[in-house]
Amino acid sequence: MEKFVKAFPSKPLTWPRGKQWALAGVVGSGNLEVLFERNPKTTDQMDCHVESSIPGYKDSWLAALGDFASNYPVGGTKVTIHDQGADPIVVTFRLRQAYDHLLKKTT
Amino acid sequence: MKNLLEKFFGKSAKGIAVEGKLMTGYAEVAGREVCVFGTCDGTYIDNAAALRLAAHVIDCIENHRKSPIVMLVDSAGQEPNRTAEMLGLASYFGHLLSCLQLARQNGHKLITVATGKAIGGAFICYGMFGDRIDALDSASVGLMPIEAMSAVTKIPASTLEKLSKTMPSLEFGAKPFALLGGVEEVWSEKDDFATKLASAIASATTDDNRAALGKKRGGRKLALDVRNRVLAETAK
Amino acid sequence: MSCSNLFHEQTARQRIASLVDPGSFTEFLPPPARVMSPYLPQLDIPVSFDDGIVIGRAKLGGTPLYLAAQVGQFVGGAVGEVHGAKLTGIIKASARDSIPCVFIAESGGVRLHEGSSGEIAISEAMRAVFECRAKRVPTIAVIGADIGAYGGMGILSTCCDFRIMTEHGRLGISGPIVIEKWMGKQAYDSSNRALVWKTSGGKTKFLLGDADLLADDDAASVGAAIKKLLSKSAPLTIKSVKARQQELEKRLKTFGKTTDPDAIWKVLGIKNVAEASLATATEFTALAKRK
Numbered sequence: 001m002e003k004f005v006k007a008f009p010s011k012p013l014t015w016p017r018g019k020q021w022a023l024a025g026v027v028g029s030g031n032l033e034v035l036f037e038r039n040p041k042t043t044d045q046m047d048c049h050v051e052s053s054i055p056g057y058k059d060s061w062l063a064a065l066g067d068f069a070s071n072y073p074v075g076g077t078k079v080t081i082h083d084q085g086a087d088p089i090v091v092t093f094r095l096r097q098a099y100d101h102l103l104k105k106t107t
Numbered sequence: 108m109k110n111l112l113e114k115f116f117g118k119s120a121k122g123i124a125v126e127g128k129l130m131t132g133y134a135e136v137a138g139r140e141v142c143v144f145g146t147c148d149g150t151y152i153d154n155a156a157a158l159r160l161a162a163h164v165i166d167c168i169e170n171h172r173k174s175p176i177v178m179l180v181d182s183a184g185q186e187p188n189r190t191a192e193m194l195g196l197a198s199y200f201g202h203l204l205s206c207l208q209l210a211r212q213n214g215h216k217l218i219t220v221a222t223g224k225a226i227g228g229a230f231i232c233y234g235m236f237g238d239r240i241d242a243l244d245s246a247s248v249g250l251m252p253i254e255a256m257s258a259v260t261k262i263p264a265s266t267l268e269k270l271s272k273t274m275p276s277l278e279f280g281a282k283p284f285a286l287l288g289g290v291e292e293v294w295s296e297k298d299d300f301a302t303k304l305a306s307a308i309a310s311a312t313t314d315d316n317r318a319a320l321g322k323k324r325g326g327r328k329l330a331l332d333v334r335n336r337v338l339a340e341t342a343k
Numbered sequence: 344m345s346c347s348n349l350f351h352e353q354t355a356r357q358r359i360a361s362l363v364d365p366g367s368f369t370e371f372l373p374p375p376a377r378v379m380s381p382y383l384p385q386l387d388i389p390v391s392f393d394d395g396i397v398i399g400r401a402k403l404g405g406t407p408l409y410l411a412a413q414v415g416q417f418v419g420g421a422v423g424e425v426h427g428a429k430l431t432g433i434i435k436a437s438a439r440d441s442i443p444c445v446f447i448a449e450s451g452g453v454r455l456h457e458g459s460s461g462e463i464a465i466s467e468a469m470r471a472v473f474e475c476r477a478k479r480v481p482t483i484a485v486i487g488a489d490i491g492a493y494g495g496m497g498i499l500s501t502c503c504d505f506r507i508m509t510e511h512g513r514l515g516i517s518g519p520i521v522i523e524k525w526m527g528k529q530a531y532d533s534s535n536r537a538l539v540w541k542t543s544g545g546k547t548k549f550l551l552g553d554a555d556l557l558a559d560d561d562a563a564s565v566g567a568a569i570k571k572l573l574s575k576s577a578p579l580t581i582k583s584v585k586a587r588q589q590e591l592e593k594r595l596k597t598f599g600k601t602t603d604p605d606a607i608w609k610v611l612g613i614k615n616v617a618e619a620s621l622a623t624a625t626e627f628t629a630l631a632k633r634k
Contacts, residue, residue, distance in 0.1 A: 001384075001387050001389075020375070021373070021374065021375045023356070023374045023392065026354050026355075026391070026414055026416040026417055027389050027390070027391040027416070027417045028416030028417055029416075031416060033374075033391060033392060035374050035375065035392055037375055051389060051390075052389075053387070053388070053389045080392075082389050082390060082391055082392070083389065084389050154591070154595050154599075155595060155599075158588065158591055158592055158595065161584075161588055162588060165581070165584060165585060165588060168581060169581060185516055185517060186525070187517035187521045187522040187524075187525035187526065188517070188522065188525075188526065189522050189526065189530060189531040189542055189602065190598075190599070190600075190601065190602055192515045192516065192517060192522065192542055192543055193541075193542045193543070193547065193598075193601075193602075193604055193607070194551070194594055194595060194598055194599070195501075195514070195548065195551055195553045195594075196515070196516050196517075197497040197498050197500070197501045197514060197515055197516050197553075198501045198551075198553045198591065199591055200498045200501065200516070201498055201500075201501025201502050202501075202584070202587050202588065202591055204469065204473075204498070204502055205473075205502065205579055205584055205587070206584050206588075208473040208476070208477070208579055209579045209580070209581065209584055211473075212477055212579065227453075227462065227494075228494065228495070228498070228516055230462070231462065231465060231466055231469075231495050231498060232498060235462075235463070235466040236466065236469065236470070248459075249458070249459045249462075250453055250455070250458050250459045250461070250462045251455070256455055256458065259455055260386075260455050260456055262386055262456070266386070270385055270386070271458075274382065274385075274458070276382070276424070276457055276458040276459050276460035276461075277457075277458040277459075278458070279459075283459070284459055287459055287460055287463055288463065289459060289462075289463040289466075315467060315470045315471075317463055317466075317467060318428070318431075318467060321460075321463070327424060327460050327463070328381075329381065329424050329425055329428060330424055330427070330428045330431075330460070330463075330464060330467070331428075332428075333372070333378055333424075333425055333428035333429060333432065334428045334429075334431050334432040334435065335432070336372060336378070336432070337371050337372060337398065337428075337429055337432025337433055337435075337436060338432055338435060338436055338439070340371045340372065341371060341400065341409070341432075341433070341436035341439075341440070342436075342439075
């Protein structure tokens with residue numbers, strides 16, 4: 001199990017009203033779940049908590065998360081990930097999916 | 108088998124017929140009639156067995172008003188069989204459970220004593236449905252032994268063995284099962300079974316207290332709290 | 344993938360979203376609550392925010408209901424201590440509030456990694472189901488995923504008032520791989536998908552009477568089936584259990600020596616098995632000689 005916490009600078013997210021969290025994906029082989037939540041302690045960074053069943057890929061994780069934080073305004077969020085061996089492309093896709101859910105008006 | 112039945116029911120054990128590995132009948136506990144059924148010699152329960160036990164429960168409901176029902180469990184589970192599955196073994200088990208529920212609704216107390224093997228599906232399909240569930244300390248109670256769990260999950264037995272010291276859920280046997288609240292009381296071979304059974308019948312209630320018991324005994328700490336959180340949130 | 348309309352390909356959350364009235368779903372112990380398994384981390388297995396079961400309240404065609412949907416991708420939808428306690432909690436809420444309970448099954452049974460705790464949890468859920476039934480609160484199991492409802496979850500499904508299945512759903516206790524190991528490949532080849540589905544799949548279960556309604560593999564069809572049952576219940580009476588006893592005895596007598604599912608289909612009214620295998624739920628229901 002690889003576990004780490006890391007914050008990435010990001011432009012502030014404008015939270016949609018009434019939205020507190022958004023989830024994408026499921027924990028299963030080659031897949032992962034991503035949870036976005038509000039983080040009242042900051043407005044200009046994305047706090048990431050990652051747990052992956054496959055150790056040794058921290059660099060890839062940091063790259064994928066760093067890219068996401070610089071491509072999308074997600075400052076003021078806490079992102080928690082439970083991973084079971086997802087490919088980097090799936091990681092990026094799930095982050096984007098959760099972000100989209102977050103910005104949608106209704107859950 | 109006869110000896111064991113006599114330990115529970117004395118001379119009245121003669122009212123219990125043992126056919127194959129199944130027993131059904133009526134006996135007495137503390138001078139009061141009880142309905143008895145169960146399995147022996149670690150037998151497998153198949154569609155026909157479930158039906159025979161269900162028929163006995165139906166007979167009890169129809170002809171022996173409010174007699175407590177004593178369920179003895181010594182079964183290794185269901186035998187993996189394609190025809191049994193094709194004919195809906197799950198439905199046969201569901202039917203047996205439904206008969207027991209009807210008995211409960213009609214005022215029959217349901218008492219279980221695990222006397223031998225009480226493993227997986229065999230325990231779920233009738234014994235675990237009791238109002239009060241006891242077990243002999245020699246009984247093999249639980250989901251499966253650690254070696255079997257290791258074989259299926261591919262987790263080394265030594266790892267599971269070590270974890271079972273702090274997690275009784277992974278351990279196999281009547282005592283760890285009691286720590287989880289799944290068994291109310293573990294009987295010793297030296298106990299007077301007839302007296303034990305009489306007090307089990309007297310104290311049985313229809314409330315399912317297993318989660319509370321598991322929390323109190325420390326073997327299953329979360330079940331009650333999680334359930335209560337759901338009940339609290341849904342009540343808002 | 345994420346946008347599939349096929350019920351058996353959807354995730355638990357997608358199934359709920361596509362079944363219920365838009366915007367009507369409220370989840371209990373949602374992901375941010377992080378009510379998760381304490382066992383899995385100790386075995387170095389990843390946890391999930393919902394422990395593999397989504398529970399909540401929603402409306403279907405305006406009728407309120409409680410829902411539980413299992414996440415088959417997560418440890419095979421298997422039932423551990425927390426998963427089982429969430430399930431029992433929502434069923435008990437149904438009994439307390441007299442609101443129907445719909446349970447979307449996708450589970451191999453007890454989560455072996457959590458040992459006997461999962462086994463007791465399923466037994467507790469059974470007691471809760473019967474608590475509903477004693478109060479005539481409808482309990483409906485929906486089985487429409489490839490994993491199906493096996494082991495203790497198969498038995499739990501048979502304790503509910505009603506079962507809705509799609510042809511993708513499977514209902515049983517021992518899975519095909521276990522049986523193949525036990526009986527040998529000649530008796531049961533678990534890689535023979537047609538045989539596996541004919542042994543435990545929705546169409547066979549519907550013919551036998553173990554599934555009350557057969558639905559197509561989409562949320563609209565499953566939703567329509569649920570609506571048909573929401574105002575009904577199947578109370579346990581001496582008459583009902585005796586009728587069921589007779590039915591199951593007759594089934595065992597008629598088919599107990601049969602190994603060929605096609606033979607069952609034929610006796611139960613299906614003249615052209617190949618054609619019926621491809622039939623929609625509506626067409627198949629019309630073909631079946633039931634009650």
